[in-house]
Amino acid sequence: MITYTATPDAVGDSLALSALVGSLPLLTFFAMLLIAKASAYVAGLASLVVSLVIAVVAFGMPTHLALLSATQGAVYGLVPIVWIVVMALWFYRVTVISGRFNDLRSIFDAIGGGDIRIQAMLIAFCFGGLLEALAGFGAPVAITATMVLALGLKPLKTAVVCLIANTAPVAFGAVAIPITTAGNLTGLDPAHIGAVVGHQAPFFAIAVPFFLMMIIDGKRGLVQAWPAALVTGGAFAIAQWWCSTYFSYELTDVVASLVGLAAAIVLLRFWKPKGADDVRRSLDIEAPVPAEALSASRIWMAVLPYLLVVVVFGIAKLWKLGVDIPAKLSATDVKIPWPGLNGELVNAKGKSISSTVYTLQWLSSPGTLLFLTGLIVAIVYSLRDGGGRFPLTLGEAFKEIGRCFYTMRFSALTIASVLALAYVMNFSGQTIAIGTFVAGLGAWFAFLSPVLGWVGTAVTGSDTSANALFSTLQQTAAEKAGLDPHLMTAANTSGGVVGKMISPQSLAIAATAVGLQGKESKIFRAVVLWSLGMLLVLCTLVYLQAHALSWMLP
Secondary structure (H helix, E strand, O other): OOOEOOOOOOOOOOHHHHHHHHOHHHHHHHHHHHOOOOOHHHHHHHHHHHHHHHHHHHOOOOHHHHHHHHHHHHHHHHHHHHHHHHHHHHHHHHHHHOOHHHHHHHHHHHHOOOOHHHHHHHHHHHHHHHHHHHOOOOHHHHHHHHHHHHHOOOHHHHHHHHHHHOOOOHHHHHHHHHHHHHHHHHOOOHHHHHHHHOOOHHHHHHHHHHHHHHHHHHHHHHHHHHHHHHHHHHHHHHHHHHHHHHHOHHHHHHHHHHHHHHHHHHHHHHOOOOOHHHHHHHHOOOOOOOHHHOOHHHHHHHHHHHHHHHHHHHHHHHOOOOOOHHHHHHOOOEEEEOOOOOOOEEOOOOOEOHHHEEEEOOOOOHHHHHHHHHHHHHHHHHHOOOOOOOOOOHHHHHHHHHHHHHHOHHHHHHHHHHHHHHHHHHHHOHHHHHHHHHHOOHHHHHHHHHHHHHHHHHHHOOHHHHHHHHHHHHHHHHHHHOOOHHHHHHHHHHHHHHHHHHOHHHHHHHHHHHOOOOOHHHHHHHHHHHHHHHHHHHHHHHHHHHOOOHHHOO
């Protein structure tokens, strides 16, 4: 049996050269998007080819193992990630074809004081944060982008708004699974890691609503609607800090999202933004049906799908009274040692690495939970049609699933190719070479530590995956450099927060949701400077927390 062990200095025994060569697939991807302006799936496939060549020629990985690594990554991209995204899109489409989404839009119109800037912020930031807390893995962007688009924003602006809004909540997404993963891999207390992240992420939480106002309506948006941005972002940030430090890091985003939304609702009872009508006219948006014209029944039916999302995901992820529901669901996962790969990729001690075992989440997947929730909604809507105003049959609902899969076909190819790229880079040692080189930069490591999380999440589309890649490396490098390993591991998590918006997976999801398939490069160019700017701020913050501002840490 031929075995292979990934090493960081595979190219000429030079770590710097190995890191440079290992970064070529990433450079290819971004060059294809920025310079060639290629579609994301074309960039993903081209980068995959480059990574395969480098794995075999430069890192000495057997060809069949490199190809099998790509197949495992591609399958993981399809299930669960594409499954999650398609079900999120279908869930939203059920509300649209039933006609109920127009009522929900009217409700948000009332909450937002008729101001589309505030409506978009509440949907993308607060509601998106709640979805991130419960589901993650692309579902928040998929759902909120379609909702914000329906408000009347242009597709590109909608995509940018939702991608940037989906930053601060990412570290605690999917019931804080990125932090739990880091704790499991490093042996560090995940609650303490979460508390440190809670002293970093709130800085972005308080700033992001201001960014959204500026993106939506420029300087006018900042001048006229800044109180809503300040109160919403401030409440979210304070709740995020408190919950992660003193209550439960797993529930941080749930609490922060609800507190932020509640704070906005209270503010809007005493303050109304100026210029709402001017914004509508400038964007050529028709005013929706006034919410006060809706009956209590129509309001209830409009919010029912999203209340069910909270209930279903809350039970599936958190319910442990009497019966441990999360454990029961996880017990249904099927572990599949990847044929031809498992046992042939080994660590330095000759033991098979665990990541060659593919986990099929057929019941515990957020995609399946979204399907079950959407099915309940479709059944309810078919029984209660609002007096004939919103007809929906189960047959129409199921036909919509096929349409969603067809709509997602190129996005699915993008996601599969990018995850295949990530697996080849990880298993061959390309990612490890990049990470080890950055970790060896001495005193600068504290400054550059978030870059690893940023790169990891940009490649894989998952902060959890970025922590799986680099958390142990962060811990080891921190201990060698005399730094706090909790801080460096948290920095990896927070780095993923600002890298999520430029990941091919996120770009493909956003493009599909707003109808810009094939134009992911355009979205990428619109968000990349935001991502780099936030990364620079985070790097500076982590460096200061490691030295001059250590008193900030829990």
